[in-house]
Each structure stands twice: as C-alpha cells, then as structure tokens.
Amino acid sequence: MSETMLQIEDLHARIQEDGTEILKGISLTIRAGEVHAIMGPNGSGKSTLAHVLSGREGYEVTAGTAFYKGRDLLAMPPEERAREGVFLSFQYPVEIPGVSNTYFLRMALNATRKHRGLPEIDAIDFLALVEEKARLVDLDDALLNRSVNEGFSGGEKKRNEIFQMAVLDPQLAILDETDSGLDIDALRIVAGGINALRSPDRAMLVITHYQRLLNHIVPDFVHVLAGGRIVRSGDRQLAHLLEERGYSWLDEEAALPVGRVS
Amino acid sequence: MxxxxxxxxxxxxxxxxxxxxxxxxxxxxxxxxxxxxxxxxxxxxxxxxxxxxxxxxxxxxxxxxxxxxxxxxxxxxxxxxxxxxxxxxxxxxxxxxxxxxxxxxxxxxxxxxxxxxxxxxxxxxxxxxxxxxxxxxxxxxxxxxxxxxxxxxxxxxxxxxxxxxxxxxxxxxxxxxxxxxxxxxxxxxxxxxxxxxxxxxxxxxxxxxxxxxxxxxxxxxxxxxxxxxxxxxxxxxxxxxxxxxxxxxxxxxxxxxxxxxxxxxxxxxxxxxxxxxxxxxxxxxxxxxxxxDGAGLTMDGLYLGRNEQVVDNHVLVDHARPHCGSQQYYKGILDGKARGAFDGKVIVKPTASRTDAHQKNRNLLLSPEATVDSKPQLEIYNNDVKATHGSATGRLDPDALFYLRSRGFGETEARAALTLAFASEIAERIKVEPLRKHLEARVLAWLSGNGRETAS
Structure with missing residues (x-):
C-alpha cells in the first residue's frame, strides 16, 4: 500500500476570536497518488479545514490530530509545512504590490530547497522551469514579471496558484475552491493543469462547493462535509448524487446525534 | 526649563x-x-x-x-x-x-x-x-x-x-x-x-x-x-x-x-x-x-524612523501660474517609538488656472508604539483646477504575510519582503543606480536591525 500522506483524526477546531466551533471531529486518511474531494454547503467548515491544515492564524485546534507523512502537522509553523511539501491553493489569492511574481517564486522555491539541503536554483534553470510550468496553465509571460496577483483577473489568479504549485512540486496539495470565479474556459485550463500534476507520489485534497470541477478532476474519493463533520464518504458517484439532489437531504442525517447507533 | x-x-x-x-x-x-x-x-x-x-x-x-x-x-x-x-x-x-x-x-x-x-x-x-x-x-x-x-x-x-x-x-x-x-x-x-x-x-x-x-x-x-x-x-x-x-x-x-x-x-x-x-x-x-507657466514638479519621499526618532516632512507647493502640474508621493515606515509626520500644503493661487495637483501620503507602522501625523492639504483659489489628495496609514497586511509564509517564506523574510515592497514604489523611481541599490540595501539592513545606530 502506498505511503500515508495525511492522517486526520477526530479534528476539532474553533475560531479563536469568538470561540465558535467549526470543525467537530473530522477523520480522514489520504495516501500518495489519491485525489480526495471534500464537498459541502456554505458554512460546513470546508475552508476552515484548509486553513487549519495550512496553519493560518485565527483558529484553535481543541482536539484531535493531523499527521503529514507521520509528522505532527499542527505543530509546524506555516512556512515549515510549505517547505515540507504541503501546498495550499487559496480561494482568494492575495495581491502583493511591489513583489514581483518571479522574485516571489524563486524565494519560495529556494526556501524549500534549502530546507531539503539543496543548493539555490541556478538562474537559467529557474527560468527554464518557470517557462515550462507557465505553459501548463497557459499563463501569460507578462504576468510573471508583474507584482504577485496585482491587477490579475479572477481566472489569472487561480492559474497563478496552480502555476506556483507546479513550480514548487508539493507532495500534498490542498485546493481550496479553486473553481470559484472561473468561467468555463478558465475552469478547463485550471483543471487541465491540476490533472497534469496528478502523480503516484502526490496527494490532493480538492475542496469545492460544486460538482462541476469534479467533471474535470475525477476524484478517487468524495467526502461530504456538513456541520463540521464528514457525514458521507464514497466514490465519485456521490458527487453526482449531490449534484442531482443538492445538500438538503443530508441535513437530517447530519443532525442525528453522533455515536448513537439505533 | x-x-x-x-x-x-x-x-x-x-x-x-x-x-x-x-x-x-x-x-x-x-x-x-x-x-x-x-x-x-x-x-x-x-x-x-x-x-x-x-x-x-x-x-x-x-x-x-x-x-x-x-x-x-x-x-x-x-x-x-x-x-x-x-x-x-x-x-x-x-x-x-x-x-x-x-x-x-x-x-x-x-x-x-x-x-x-x-x-x-x-x-x-x-x-x-x-x-x-x-x-x-x-x-x-x-x-x-x-x-x-x-x-x-x-x-x-x-x-x-x-x-x-x-x-x-x-x-x-x-x-x-x-x-x-x-x-x-x-x-x-x-x-x-x-x-x-x-x-x-x-x-x-x-x-x-x-x-x-x-x-x-x-x-x-x-x-x-x-x-x-x-x-x-x-x-x-x-x-x-x-x-x-x-x-x-x-x-x-x-x-x-x-x-x-x-x-x-x-x-x-x-x-x-x-x-x-x-x-x-x-x-x-x-x-x-x-x-x-507650464512648470512641472514631482516630489517623492521615503522616510524611516525607529527607536525614539522624529521625522517631520514639511512641504509647500505654490502654484502661481497656469498650466502647472505637481505631484507628491511620500511614504513612511515607522518602528519602535518613532514619530513621523507628513505636513504638505498645496496652494493654488487665483492666477493658476488649469492646475493639476496631486498629493499622496502612505505610512506603514511596524510597531504598536510608532505614530504618524499625516496632513495633506489643498488650498485652492481658482475654479479651473484638477486636484486630489489622499492619506493612508496601516500595518503589514496579515493576509499577505500568511500568503508568503504558506509559500515557504520565514516570518522575518515575509515581513522584510512586504516592507521592502512598500518602499520599492519610491525606490524604483531613483535614476541614479548606485543610490537606488544603496537605498534598497539600507531598507533591508534597517529592517533586520543592523541599521547603523551610531557611526562610531
């Protein structure tokens, strides 16, 4: 059996500021080569899960564990998670005026390389790598020299995320609502880029509200998140079921008391 | 006393x-x-x-x-x-x-x-x-x-x-x-x-x-x-x-x-x-x-303050003739208990029709004790004028910091990259190459606390 990339057990998390509990006991195991999709209605905790796994401030884990390749993920600062090979594709990529896209990416790549005991990448090799990966998502050269995401359209921002993922070559990619804000063409390009990065060594966690992304990126497993818990797991057929029937039919199931078998 | x-x-x-x-x-x-x-x-x-x-x-x-x-x-x-x-x-x-x-x-x-x-x-x-x-x-x-x-x-x-x-x-x-x-x-x-x-x-x-x-x-x-x-x-x-x-x-x-x-x-x-x-x-x-008539002015400023420093920038632009243009862009970065100020006044006299005047001041506060007073002012005595002014003061954007860290930047590196980016808008308009390089290096050294405190 292939290596376990991510093992989440009974994860509880709340918003630090007001103490609202969002994740109420999530368990999930993802192995190398697998693509898992997490679907769920608004407010079900999808983005919180992505944030907690990537180390964003503002959340407090109150119970449970998350191990990445056998190491305690939650104990690592965000930069260490990145350097260890965890990548988060942002739902809302941040604009950073004054920091050029290529400078940013070279710094990011070299931080990871240094962490792994590799020398800094040669300028010419870097250029070649960037050109190759930019083609993957059809990213305009002009965008590479602009400030990170500044003035990018919604689609360009998402393509830039997948482009960064391609350059940084992570082992676990968490894609948070990567389809949101994309038109049909952009969706096809972004999904094409993601599919090209599927590999037996890499695991992906695709978080999405709609099934349409999963027409392009066919997941091995689908989990339904509702009320901070995974209420259903299955194969890709589950996604189709959700598309047909919506999320409402799950509400009653989610509302059932947990742990009581009748 | x-x-x-x-x-x-x-x-x-x-x-x-x-x-x-x-x-x-x-x-x-x-x-x-x-x-x-x-x-x-x-x-x-x-x-x-x-x-x-x-x-x-x-x-x-x-x-x-x-x-x-x-x-x-x-x-x-x-x-x-x-x-x-x-x-x-x-x-x-x-x-x-x-x-x-x-x-x-x-x-x-x-x-x-x-x-x-x-x-x-x-x-x-x-x-x-x-x-x-x-x-x-x-x-x-x-x-x-x-x-x-x-x-x-x-x-x-x-x-x-x-x-x-x-x-x-x-x-x-x-x-x-x-x-x-x-x-x-x-x-x-x-x-x-x-x-x-x-x-x-x-x-x-x-x-x-x-x-x-x-x-x-x-x-x-x-x-x-x-x-x-x-x-x-x-x-x-x-x-x-x-x-x-x-x-x-x-x-x-x-x-x-x-x-x-x-x-x-x-x-x-x-x-x-x-x-x-x-x-x-x-x-x-x-x-x-x-x-x-038709004179043009661009004023750029970048001021850094730390510890107990005070840095007061005082600007007066006097538009006395028609068809003149002026723009000011001053940016400040303040750390420690430093106090900064931008006090800029543009006067457009009755004789200065078709004036085009713009003032902008932005400040970045790196510590809770640093303060800044920003006072861009326009005094206009002519109706045929295009003039704007603006001021903004803030801290490093936590979302941008997290974005950088999620890509592998250490916290210090991320703060430095964002602060340098803030300064670069002014620095990159310097046409004297050694001066621009000196300035960028200076901002970085200043950030890492290696800035010269005393020369001796």
Whole structure:
C-alpha cells in the first residue's frame, strides 16, 4: 500500500476570536497518488479545514490530530509545512504590490530547497522551469514579471496558484475552491493543469462547493462535509448524487446525534 | 526649563555666537555677504525660534533641537576626512556611493568646510561651474552674489536665517543654457561630532539656465552629536530639468533641520527625491514655487524612523501660474517609538488656472508604539483646477504575510519582503543606480536591525 500522506483524526477546531466551533471531529486518511474531494454547503467548515491544515492564524485546534507523512502537522509553523511539501491553493489569492511574481517564486522555491539541503536554483534553470510550468496553465509571460496577483483577473489568479504549485512540486496539495470565479474556459485550463500534476507520489485534497470541477478532476474519493463533520464518504458517484439532489437531504442525517447507533 | 525659556535662551546664545562669527570673518568677507548675514541675523532676532504650537512646526520638537544646538560649538579642527576617524566611519556607511574612491563629480564638506582631498571636479561639461562657495568668494568670483539669498528664505524662516547668519561655505552649481550634465553631481556633508558636538550650516546654490539639465545628489552623514542646518536654493530657468536627491543619514545623536527652496521658470521641470533615515530629530522641509507657466514638479519621499526618532516632512507647493502640474508621493515606515509626520500644503493661487495637483501620503507602522501625523492639504483659489489628495496609514497586511509564509517564506523574510515592497514604489523611481541599490540595501539592513545606530 502506498505511503500515508495525511492522517486526520477526530479534528476539532474553533475560531479563536469568538470561540465558535467549526470543525467537530473530522477523520480522514489520504495516501500518495489519491485525489480526495471534500464537498459541502456554505458554512460546513470546508475552508476552515484548509486553513487549519495550512496553519493560518485565527483558529484553535481543541482536539484531535493531523499527521503529514507521520509528522505532527499542527505543530509546524506555516512556512515549515510549505517547505515540507504541503501546498495550499487559496480561494482568494492575495495581491502583493511591489513583489514581483518571479522574485516571489524563486524565494519560495529556494526556501524549500534549502530546507531539503539543496543548493539555490541556478538562474537559467529557474527560468527554464518557470517557462515550462507557465505553459501548463497557459499563463501569460507578462504576468510573471508583474507584482504577485496585482491587477490579475479572477481566472489569472487561480492559474497563478496552480502555476506556483507546479513550480514548487508539493507532495500534498490542498485546493481550496479553486473553481470559484472561473468561467468555463478558465475552469478547463485550471483543471487541465491540476490533472497534469496528478502523480503516484502526490496527494490532493480538492475542496469545492460544486460538482462541476469534479467533471474535470475525477476524484478517487468524495467526502461530504456538513456541520463540521464528514457525514458521507464514497466514490465519485456521490458527487453526482449531490449534484442531482443538492445538500438538503443530508441535513437530517447530519443532525442525528453522533455515536448513537439505533 | 520649559520650552519657551529654552527657545529664548537658545536664540540669545546663537545670536551672540553669530555676531562674534560675523565680526571675526568681516575682513575676509565680501560686502554683500556681510550685509546678507546681518539681515538674516536681524530677522532671526525678530522672529526667534518657533514657539510650541506654531502651526508650521507642530510636529517637530523645536525646543529639543534648539537645546542640542545650544550645546554645539562652531566647526573647528581639521576639515579633512582623512584626519578624522569619525568622518571616515560616517562615510563608510554610504560606501556603495563610492565617495572614498572619488568615482564621480563630488564636493565633500567636513564639518561645513570643503575637504579638497575628497573633492573631484575633473571633466565637467564645458561652461558648468561646480565649486565650493568659500573658494569662489576668496577669488572674488562674481558667480555667487546674484542669486544667493534671492528667494529671501532668511526673511521668512528662522532656520534659513540661522543658516544665512553663519553662511561661510557650501556648493554652487551653475549650468549654462542648453548644457546637459549627464553624470550626477554629488554634494556630501559629513558632520563629525565625535570630538565635541558641532553645528554646521551648509549652503547649496543650484542655478540652471534655459534648457539646462542636471542631476544633483545631496548626501548627509555623520557621527556623534551635531546640529546640521542645511539650506538649498534652486533656480530653474525656462524648460530646465533638475533631478534632485537628498539622502539624509545623519548621526543618531544629531538634529537635522534641512530646507530646500526652489523657483521654477516657465516649463521648468523639477523632480525631488527625499530619503530620510538618519538623525534623532529630522525636519525635511521643501518649498517649491511654480512661478512660470507650464512648470512641472514631482516630489517623492521615503522616510524611516525607529527607536525614539522624529521625522517631520514639511512641504509647500505654490502654484502661481497656469498650466502647472505637481505631484507628491511620500511614504513612511515607522518602528519602535518613532514619530513621523507628513505636513504638505498645496496652494493654488487665483492666477493658476488649469492646475493639476496631486498629493499622496502612505505610512506603514511596524510597531504598536510608532505614530504618524499625516496632513495633506489643498488650498485652492481658482475654479479651473484638477486636484486630489489622499492619506493612508496601516500595518503589514496579515493576509499577505500568511500568503508568503504558506509559500515557504520565514516570518522575518515575509515581513522584510512586504516592507521592502512598500518602499520599492519610491525606490524604483531613483535614476541614479548606485543610490537606488544603496537605498534598497539600507531598507533591508534597517529592517533586520543592523541599521547603523551610531557611526562610531
């Protein structure tokens, strides 16, 4: 059996500021080569899960564990998670005026390389790598020299995320609502880029509200998140079921008391 | 001692010193300069130093600066950097600019007097004069008299009056009509107070003829306690172009009260760049008079403050004629308990129709105790005007910080990248390459806490 990339057990998390509990006991195991999709209605905790796994401030884990390749993920600062090979594709990529896209990416790549005991990448090799990966998502050269995401359209921002993922070559990619804000063409390009990065060594966690992304990126497993818990797991057929029937039919199931078998 | 008493005593002591100075120098001074010093001194006696609460000085601790001034002696001792370890150390802080290697046209002043060893004036374009003022006066040159003090700053401004009362040396640049200086001209002021607090009053006079062009860099460095009171007067002829840089990296024990005053003829184009990181108390004042039709002005500023530093930027743009354009963009980065200010006023006079004036000030606060006062102001007396102003003060964007960290940047690296990005908008408009590189390195060193606290 292939290596376990991510093992989440009974994860509880709340918003630090007001103490609202969002994740109420999530368990999930993802192995190398697998693509898992997490679907769920608004407010079900999808983005919180992505944030907690990537180390964003503002959340407090109150119970449970998350191990990445056998190491305690939650104990690592965000930069260490990145350097260890965890990548988060942002739902809302941040604009950073004054920091050029290529400078940013070279710094990011070299931080990871240094962490792994590799020398800094040669300028010419870097250029070649960037050109190759930019083609993957059809990213305009002009965008590479602009400030990170500044003035990018919604689609360009998402393509830039997948482009960064391609350059940084992570082992676990968490894609948070990567389809949101994309038109049909952009969706096809972004999904094409993601599919090209599927590999037996890499695991992906695709978080999405709609099934349409999963027409392009066919997941091995689908989990339904509702009320901070995974209420259903299955194969890709589950996604189709959700598309047909919506999320409402799950509400009653989610509302059932947990742990009581009748 | 309250501020008012300190100011009155400060004026008294300084005026006595200025009288003694004028008396001592009388024999060696041409009559016009004797008169100018006298007029300035009388104006200073009349005005005194600005009292607390003075509208134009509300963000600058004048009394504290004057106390520093009172403790300073006039310059004495060697004016050669080679014989002053403090001066050499101060120059080392701007090593990237190549002053020690005499890489460019440069006039270097040590404690207010020209250092002939470090000054180089070879191969200036034909007709261009770039000299030490004291040398010109000694030779009885007619170049100084017609313009010096013509803007009458000494009648309006107590610290310009103070500078003029002690006026003895400085730099004069004269670019004749249609002459273009392609390489930058540097005026370097080194203030070495390591063997006793010292006050200097350097003067710069820039005169550009019709269609003349020049780039001037004024650099201030120092060591030990000092009061540095420079005044620059610039006259731009019709369609002249001046790119002017001020690099203020004075000693952490110094007060720097600098005044830049410019007059633009029709079509004159002035671009000023201020970089202020040094001195305990810094006042960077600039007044630009757009007195010719179609004159253009761009003013960039980048100021850094940390620890207990005060940095007060005071700008006046005077639109007096039609079809002139002006834009200011000042950015500040403040850390520790530093206090910053941007107090900028644009006056559009009734005669200045079709004016296009824009002011922008942005500040980045890196610590909870740093503060800034931002006051962009427009005073418009003409209806046919396009004018905007804006101000924003904030902290590093936590979302951007997280974005960088999620890509592998360490927290310190992420903060540095974002702060440098904030500064880069101003830095990248610097056309003097070594200066731009120096500045970027300086911001990074400043961020990592390796910024020079004292030069010695």
């Amino acid at each position: 309250n501020a008012g008493v300190a100011l009155a005593e400060g004026v008294g002591a300084v005026v006595d010193r200025a009288r003694a100075f004028a008396e001592r120098e009388r024999g060696a001074t041409p009559l016009f300069l004797q008169n100018l010093r006298q007029l300035a001194l009388e104006a200073l006696v009349r005005s005194g130093f600005p009292e607390p609460g003075h509208e134009e000085w509300r963000y600058f601790p004048v009394a504290e600066a004057v106390r520093l001034l009172s403790g300073c002696a006039g310059a004495s001792g060697a004016a050669n950097a080679s014989r002053r370890p403090g001066a050499r150390a101060a120059l080392a802080a701007v090593a990237a600019l190549g002053y020690a290697e005499k890489r460019q046209h440069q006039l270097v002043f040590v404690n207010g007097s020209l250092d002939p060893e470090l000054s180089t004036l070879d191969n200036l374009p034909k007709g261009v004069h770039f000299h030490g003022i004291s040398r010109l006066l000694e030779k009885g040159s007619p170049l100084v008299e017609p313009r010096l003090g013509l803007l009458r700053g000494h009648q309006r401004h107590p610290f310009v009056a103070l500078n003029t009362a002690f006026l003895a040396d400085g730099a004069l640049l004269l670019v004749p009509d249609r002459v273009v200086c392609t390489t930058p001209l540097h005026v370097v002021n080194v203030t070495d107070g390591t063997d006793g607090a010292v006050a200097t009053h350097p003067r710069v006079l820039l005169v550009l003829g019709e269609n003349a062009q020049a780039t001037v860099v004024e650099t201030f460095v120092g060591a030990g306690p000092a009061f540095v009171n420079p005044v620059t007067e610039a006259y731009l002829g019709p369609h002249a172009f001046l790119d002017h840089y001020t690099l203020q990296e004075g000693s952490a024990e110094a007060a720097h009260v600098g005044t830049f005053d410019a007059h633009l003829a029709p079509g004159g184009q002035l671009f000023t760049h201020l970089f202020s990181a040094g001195s305990l108390l810094a006042r960077n004042e600039a007044s630009v008079h757009l007195h010719g």
